[in-house]
Amino acid sequence: MKEEDIINIGELLYKKKLTFSTSGNISMRTKKGILITTSGSALGFLDKDDIVLTDETGKELEDKKASSEKMLHIEIYKRRKDVNAIIHAHPVYLTSFAACNLALNEPIMSENILYFEDIPLAPYAMPSSMELVENTVKYLEDRDVVLMANHGAVAIAKDLKHAFFKLETAEYYAQVMLNTMLLGGAKKLSKKDVKDLINLKKSSL
Numbered sequence: 001m002k003e004e005d006i007i008n009i010g011e012l013l014y015k016k017k018l019t020f021s022t023s024g025n026i027s028m029r030t031k032k033g034i035l036i037t038t039s040g041s042a043l044g045f046l047d048k049d050d051i052v053l054t055d056e057t058g059k060e061l062e063d064k065k066a067s068s069e070k071m072l073h074i075e076i077y078k079r080r081k082d083v084n085a086i087i088h089a090h091p092v093y094l095t096s097f098a099a100c101n102l103a104l105n106e107p108i109m110s111e112n113i114l115y116f117e118d119i120p121l122a123p124y125a126m127p128s129s130m131e132l133v134e135n136t137v138k139y140l141e142d143r144d145v146v147l148m149a150n151h152g153a154v155a156i157a158k159d160l161k162h163a164f165f166k167l168e169t170a171e172y173y174a175q176v177m178l179n180t181m182l183l184g185g186a187k188k189l190s191k192k193d194v195k196d197l198i199n200l201k202k203s204s205l
């Protein structure tokens, strides 16, 4: 069951401290439409009543109110046909960088360059606004994780499991980045190292 997949990922996000209380939202694209968590639901404690089916424009097809960030999800599905799952959350380390308006774009770990290249920062706009949707979606054209300034992060993937992995790995990146800052700064990889890693990534696709 698709709803159960969302419930399980919500629980995992909560256990891994990637979400808390009633913050964040999860969705997945199905043949019937978009399944998305309802407004005010707690991702760690979801049941089927906390998930609503909408059409591809975001109109609820059941008598429940979808998350106030539903248009962010809808717009991402419109523009990224390869994406079938989206997690928006406010994990502590990613949100700390977002609050400082710092993108995660320093070449400090080879694995992260292979995985993300970088994690850009989308400019601030009011939560739930179409301005926030526009600001954020454009960074997701060629990236799968983006920071939302003074707010949180979004991770997108072909399925929920991989969206979870992306958010989890991004949070790990933010945590390591902060540690390197506390330790006086990481020794950055050279431009050539970065280029070689990106070529390696391209050749393995």
Ligand SMILES: [Zn+2]
Residues within 6 Å of the ligand: 024, 088, 089, 090, 127, 151, 152
């Ligand atoms: Zn949010």
